[in-house]
Amino acid sequence: MVLLLQVKAFFSHKRKKLLKDNLAGYLFISPWIIGFLAFMAYPMILSLYYSLTNYNLFSPPVWIGLQNYIEIIKNDPKFLNSLKVTLMYVAASIPLRLVFALVLALLFYKASKMIDFYRAVYYIPSILGGSVAIAVIWRELFGYYGALNNILMASGLMEQRFSWIGNPNTALLTLIALAVWQFGSPMIIFLAGLKAIPVSLYESASIDGAGWWHKFYRITLPMLTPVIFFNLIMQIIRLFLIFTRAYIITGGGPMSKTEVYALYLFREGIRYHRFGYASALGWILLIVIAIITFIIFKTSNRWVYYETKGEL
């Protein structure tokens, strides 16, 4: 179809104009094309090729077909562990994060000087939280001599110091806590979503004698589902790639209980120079994320409410 149009355009008197437009168009988007080809498309093709080879720092790639993938799926307990840890991290962080974000967006819905201040206070952790500094602080906060232990002991809730980061049962919790602490971005997106709900809906519900729960459940929540849906997808992808904070706070330990996927991939690829194997790990990650996103997209028809069908 596109081809046909092009052929038609070729013979039309508009051809000169079209050529000029095409030239200008590609000239303007050329920065993206260069960046895309050099730093995305080409590395991805390379990665796909490497994933089908046995390749390390000292010898050139040797074609081994799907062997890396088979090895990973069939007998790599570390892969399974890292996938499990990452899934646990994502599955625990996202609902908490989104619930906090939604509740506070509801509380901070009506703007005033004081509310503006509160919004800022609750948003700051999300702004500063991505930095190495916060990861470093987090490690000390939950450390053996850290503030949390001091508070718990002073208030009599705990009798002995406890290493939250050193204990296999609690290490992942410290990372989840950090993720939940930063609910600022989804909160802001929810706030914008709340503003977009027409007031008339609430007014007519009030006339019908609806209470706040009824209004929330019947109006706010359904109207927000597109925003929730969007937040869900973006948060999953972002949280799946957790690296820096895990690297700094727990380093993957103790007993690999916090060895998240990106950390495992990093160790295999960069530290042990198993380039082929790590490339295959990368593609498996892509597939896992794609499947999860696909499932959410598929179920979205059932729970996401679109005012005008088909238009987001």
Next chain:
Amino acid sequence: MNLSISARNRKRLGGIVFHTIVFFFGVIMLYPLLWMVIGSFKSSGNALTSTLIPDYFNFGNYADGWRGFGGDETFARYFRNSFVISSISTLGQVSLAAITAYGFARIKFTGNKICFSIMVITLLLPAQILRIPQYIMFNQIGWMDTYLPIILPGFFPLPFFIFLIVQFIRGIPKELDEAARIDGCGYFGIFFRILLPNLKPVLITGTIFSFYWSWNEFMTPLLYLQTPAKYPVSVALHLFSDPGTITNWSAMFAMSTLSIIPLFLIFLFFQKYLVEGVVTSGMKG
């Protein structure tokens, strides 16, 4: 009469309860940050105690921290490195993303839709998959221990920024373009004279996000840089806080505090633009 007073009282009581709870949780939210800032003034032995009242104001921690982790380099060097890296990539990122966004949003060329779809899909691509091949690629070109692998991928326009600016341009009336075209402006004239002045808010948003991300970037400098003198603040701070070697906790708090001051200033002065960026990329998807 009686009823309305009690209703008013109830409302006031509700307000007090609301503010108390929100304030209390606000303190919990801010506690880690306050703990860090105040810890940077405590005497080293007390740095990790939970109190938010410093035993004394010891600015010496900042001087101690500034000297870094042995060797000749101080944190002045790492801050300078971070500023250089972040400024260059931000400059490239924002200007090139604006040019690209104009092409996508305003020029009808064959393949526009396809290219745009590809770009939007790559928005969801996990960066992890690119790490290994990029590492090998940059290694082979001989870019190890240079800033090129850190700056270049963030210099060329990334989908997030193109998308952000495209959305903004779509909100600017097309009549402006048409009027300029009638006056004899070409594509370049329209972009530089008509559109660019109108793009100021979104360019500020883009600048903030780009600077913010490159300032926080940790993995790429960790991968590619070997000479400590070339480290940005993020990597330097990580080494400085190594639990195995650190002795002065307050100094570590001091450098941590300094390292997030640029981010805090951005938040303080450009909060509006930050929110705008989060909402645009979040709502109009």
